[in-house]
Amino acid sequence: MRRVNTSALIPGMVTGEDVFNYNNHLILPKGLILTDKAITKLEFYSIINVRIEDEVIETPETQVKEDTSYSERLKLSPEFQHFQEDFTKETEHFKDVIDNFVGDSGELDADQLVEHALSLLSSENKYVNVFDMLHSMRQLDDATYVHCMNVGLICNIFAHWLRMDEEEIRTATLSGLLHDIGKIKMPEKILKKPGKLTAWEFGVVKTHPKESYKMLENHPLNIHIKNAALMHHERCDGSGYPLGLTSDSIDPYAKMVAIADVYDAMTSARVYRGPLCPFKVIETFENEGFQKYDSKYILPFLENIVDTYLLHDVRLTNGESGKIVYINPHKLSKPTIKVGDKYINLSQEPHLFIDAIL
Structure with missing residues (x-):
């Protein structure tokens, strides 16, 4: 096992330990075979290096169209x-x-x-x-x-x-x-x-x-x-x-x-x-969850659930599609979405929501 800088990671490497962000939320689990998406997630959270197993797993890629x-x-x-x-x-x-x-x-x-x-x-x-x-x-x-x-x-x-x-x-x-x-x-x-x-x-x-x-x-x-x-x-x-x-x-x-x-x-x-849509469920939990559910459990659940969807493509209720690029810790159901060259902060758009995860 060795420690590897994030910039040197390649798909197929296997994480040797759980990786947490600065809020102590799990980003990637131990034993996960890295993909391009997983490496991008580490870069997004500014993770400097990761403990990696010595083995590299070959993962055949399925050929699909770029726009899928x-x-x-x-x-x-x-x-x-x-x-x-x-x-x-x-x-x-x-x-x-x-x-x-x-x-x-x-x-x-x-x-x-x-x-x-x-x-x-x-x-x-x-x-x-x-x-x-x-x-x-x-x-x-x-x-x-x-x-x-x-x-x-x-x-x-x-x-x-x-x-x-x-x-x-x-x-x-x-x-x-x-x-x-x-x-x-x-x-x-x-x-x-x-x-x-x-x-x-x-x-x-x-x-x-x-x-x-x-x-x-x-x-x-x-x-x-x-x-x-x-x-x-x-x-x-x-x-x-x-x-x-x-x-x-x-x-x-x-x-x-x-x-x-x-x-x-x-x-x-x-x-x-x-x-x-999971974000509709998260919104429901935000609206009524803190009366019905113990904050000791509902808060870490929602925070970690939302983190699993970071960098996912989504469709908004206005029909536009984009990528989740920032999680709003004060309104988890309303992250910031990159749509083309613009950024939409959903927490400032009361009538706009995530309609589906693509």
């Missing part, structure tokens, strides 16, 4: 195809394990669940932005199993952002994976209803946290995992369900899962709407 968007290039890349294949395989495995648990055996191998989920964040999959990957797979069927996998992965990354230790990261990952298993017993006609739920139907859906808790209650799992299943719809202002708890009574892992759950649900396609 980052999202289109990503979907054509071998990295995305590899991740999508692995994600589908691991989700099927997760489904089999949970169905077996709910069915006759009643056994749950938590270690195996975590190991399989984390395989998506290891080796060659680790050098791509997992949020980019999940965002690009939003056309997939976002059933309960897929949602649980997404939330498990998001909680794992979230825990790393919070600098949790390995056991805490494992607990956060399992909390995300298992938080919604009670929905498996719910009628599909309610879960997939294209219109607004009736009061009775919504009442049925609101029973899933207690159902999830009952399914996990008698198993030798960390109590935080069980609490996350029960409390992930509780809100700090007491407006949540099923118990109407306030902040002091809500398990910290449930607070993490609540944020990851809402983020994934809102950025995923639903039978009654398409996926929302």
Whole structure:
């Protein structure tokens, strides 16, 4: 392992340690294979040098047109195809394990669940932005199993952002994976209803946290995992369900899962709407999040989420397209966009928003 100046980095080099910016936010994870985009990100943050592994990984480039968007290039890349294949395989495995648990055996191998989920964040999959990957797979069927996998992965990354230790990261990952298993017993006609739920139907859906808790209650799992299943719809202002708890009574892992759950649900396609742009979700969190969510968790989540989209191409609500070049720390949903030769500070444009990530 050696330390290399950023100006001397080349695609294929592998980071030997996590790289943080001046705000102590993770920019690039350890074990990431550098791409031109990743190197540009280091330059943007004025990172002087990076610890690099001795090996250099050959990464074949997919030939695409110059004017294709980052999202289109990503979907054509071998990295995305590899991740999508692995994600589908691991989700099927997760489904089999949970169905077996709910069915006759009643056994749950938590270690195996975590190991399989984390395989998506290891080796060659680790050098791509997992949020980019999940965002690009939003056309997939976002059933309960897929949602649980997404939330498990998001909680794992979230825990790393919070600098949790390995056991805490494992607990956060399992909390995300298992938080919604009670929905498996719910009628599909309610879960997939294209219109607004009736009061009775919504009442049925609101029973899933207690159902999830009952399914996990008698198993030798960390109590935080069980609490996350029960409390992930509780809100700090007491407006949540099923118990109407306030902040002091809500398990910290449930607070993490609540944020990851809402983020994934809102950025995923639903039978009654398409996926929302992540910046619309961030705006929603900014508008109501500090009453409903613990600032200890919502602030680092939003700050790190926004950082993952720095230098991404976006489309604005006025139809113009540009690149995110600066994150506004006081209004995270309103970064500065470079459109051609001009710069648009969205925080000074009250009626202009990011409509889509390209």
